[in-house]
Amino acid sequence: MRKFGIFLIIGLLFTVTMAHAQQRVTLDKVAGVVGGSVILQSDIELQYAQNLAQGMTPDPNFKCMILNRLLIQKLLAQQAVIDSVTVSEDDVDNNIDRRMRSMMQRAGGQDRLEQFLGRSLIQYKDEIRSDIKEGMIAEKMQAKITEKTSVTPQEVKRYFDNIPKDSLPSYNKEVEVGEIVFQPKLNKEEKQFYKEKAEALRTRVKNGEDFGNIARLYSQDPGSAAEGGDLGFFDRNTMAKEFTANAFKLKAGEISPVFETEFGFHFLQVIERRGEQVHARHVLIMPVVTPASLQRAKAKADSVYTLITKNKQIDFSTAASVYSDNKESKYNGGMLMMEDNVTARTTLIPTDKLDPAVALIVDTMKVNEISMPHQFTDQQGKQTYKIHYLRSVTDAHKANLAQDLPKLKVVAQNEKVTKTVNEWFEKKRKNTFVRIDPEFQSCPQLKDWVNNKETATSAQAKP
Incomplete structure (x- = not known):
C-alpha cells in the first residue's frame, strides 16, 4: 500500500491555506484540476510567499507539497458535498479570528500586519474565508472517513508481534507525579x-x-x-x-x-x-505578589502537609481537590498530565519532560512518598508553593505489551486509520478526473496523482 502522507497533510493544512488573498486574473495559470475544482498557480505562489514570510528557508520543492495539499483538500471537499458534511459560519469566523490574532502577534500588531498584507484585515479576512471554510470541511470529511475505525486487543497484539525485535521502540524513564499548588493571594x-x-x-x-x-x-x-x-x-x-x-x-x-x-x-x-x-x-x-501573601501561602501549604502526612486526616487526592489552586489537576487527584504524540493525554510523564525544578525534587523521592512544601518560581516570575506526590516510576525499557499496551494501541490505531484514509484516496482518485500542469508532473509528492490521471480520464470518458 502506497503512503500518501494524508495524516500529516491535514495536520498542516490550516497553517498554509491562505489562497484567494489577491485578485485573480483571467489568464492565471491552472496548476491542477481535480474533479470540478481548479487550483491556480497564484494559489501556490501566495502560500509559498506566506511561508517564506514566516521564516521558512526558500525551497522550490515546497510548491509541490502545497499543490499536493490543495489537491487533497479539493477531493475531500467534493466528497463532503455528497455526504452533506458542513461547518457552521460561526466556526469559520472563530477559526479566522484565531488566525488573525496569531498573525498580528507575530507581525507586531495590526498596523504592521496590514502593511505586510497590503490590505486591511477586514478585506483580507473576506478574501481567505472561502478557502478556510473549505479546509475545515475537508478536515471534517476526513474525520468522518475514519470515525468507525478502531482496533481490538488482538489487533494490537498482532501489530506488536509483527514489529522486528531489533526495531522495538524504546521508552525513557517515566513517572506519575501529583501536585497541590498554593498560590499567594492578596487580601x-x-x-x-x-x-x-x-x-x-x-x-x-x-x-x-x-x-x-x-x-x-x-x-x-x-x-x-x-x-x-x-x-x-x-x-x-x-x-x-x-x-x-x-x-x-x-x-x-x-x-x-x-x-x-x-x-x-x-x-x-x-x-x-x-x-x-x-x-x-x-x-x-495584574496585581503583584507581596511578601505577606507569599508567607500566607507557605503557612497554608505547611498546614495541609501536616494534615496529610502527620495527622493522616486526609489523603493526597482529596487534599488536592479541596486545596489546590491548579485547576487543571485538582479534579484529577492532583495528578499532572501531558500531551504526547502517542497516547494524547497521559499521567505517565518522561522525566526529561518534567519541569526541571520538579524533576530535581522527584528524583530524591520514593514511590508513594509526599514531599514537603517547596517554593517555585515559573518562567514568568510567578511564585507558588507546591507539595508533590510520586505515585509510580517506570524505568527506561524496550516496548512490551505488559507495560505499554495503551501506547501500542494508539500506534496501531493510527496505522489502521492511515491505511483507511489511503485506501479511500486510492479509490477516489481512480474515479476522479485529475490534470496536473507539466511543470509539476515531476514532483515526487504528486506521482500518484500523475499516474492516476489517465485512468481517471478514461473513466470519465466511458458512457
Whole structure:
C-alpha cells in the first residue's frame, strides 16, 4: 500500500491555506484540476510567499507539497458535498479570528500586519474565508472517513508481534507525579491599589481617550495588549465566568465597570454582538505578589502537609481537590498530565519532560512518598508553593505489551486509520478526473496523482 502522507497533510493544512488573498486574473495559470475544482498557480505562489514570510528557508520543492495539499483538500471537499458534511459560519469566523490574532502577534500588531498584507484585515479576512471554510470541511470529511475505525486487543497484539525485535521502540524513564499548588493571594487591602489603577484608566477612556491606545500602553495581558486589547470573537465558554458575565450583558460600544477575575482587574468594551458570540477588547491590570501573601501561602501549604502526612486526616487526592489552586489537576487527584504524540493525554510523564525544578525534587523521592512544601518560581516570575506526590516510576525499557499496551494501541490505531484514509484516496482518485500542469508532473509528492490521471480520464470518458 502506497503512503500518501494524508495524516500529516491535514495536520498542516490550516497553517498554509491562505489562497484567494489577491485578485485573480483571467489568464492565471491552472496548476491542477481535480474533479470540478481548479487550483491556480497564484494559489501556490501566495502560500509559498506566506511561508517564506514566516521564516521558512526558500525551497522550490515546497510548491509541490502545497499543490499536493490543495489537491487533497479539493477531493475531500467534493466528497463532503455528497455526504452533506458542513461547518457552521460561526466556526469559520472563530477559526479566522484565531488566525488573525496569531498573525498580528507575530507581525507586531495590526498596523504592521496590514502593511505586510497590503490590505486591511477586514478585506483580507473576506478574501481567505472561502478557502478556510473549505479546509475545515475537508478536515471534517476526513474525520468522518475514519470515525468507525478502531482496533481490538488482538489487533494490537498482532501489530506488536509483527514489529522486528531489533526495531522495538524504546521508552525513557517515566513517572506519575501529583501536585497541590498554593498560590499567594492578596487580601482586600493589598488589591485596592491595582483596582484603583484600573479605575483610573477606565475613567480616562470614558473621558474620551482611545481605548486601544490605553490598552497598548497599560494592559498587562500579553496576548492582546499589542492589538489594543482586542480579543476577537468568543462564546460563553471561552473566558473566565466573571469576564463572560460582563461581556454578554453589554451592548456594542458600551464599557463595563472594573471587575476582578483570577488574572487581575479588567474593564472591557464590546465591539460587536453576533448571536451567541461577542467581539470585545479589554484592559488588564495584574496585581503583584507581596511578601505577606507569599508567607500566607507557605503557612497554608505547611498546614495541609501536616494534615496529610502527620495527622493522616486526609489523603493526597482529596487534599488536592479541596486545596489546590491548579485547576487543571485538582479534579484529577492532583495528578499532572501531558500531551504526547502517542497516547494524547497521559499521567505517565518522561522525566526529561518534567519541569526541571520538579524533576530535581522527584528524583530524591520514593514511590508513594509526599514531599514537603517547596517554593517555585515559573518562567514568568510567578511564585507558588507546591507539595508533590510520586505515585509510580517506570524505568527506561524496550516496548512490551505488559507495560505499554495503551501506547501500542494508539500506534496501531493510527496505522489502521492511515491505511483507511489511503485506501479511500486510492479509490477516489481512480474515479476522479485529475490534470496536473507539466511543470509539476515531476514532483515526487504528486506521482500518484500523475499516474492516476489517465485512468481517471478514461473513466470519465466511458458512457
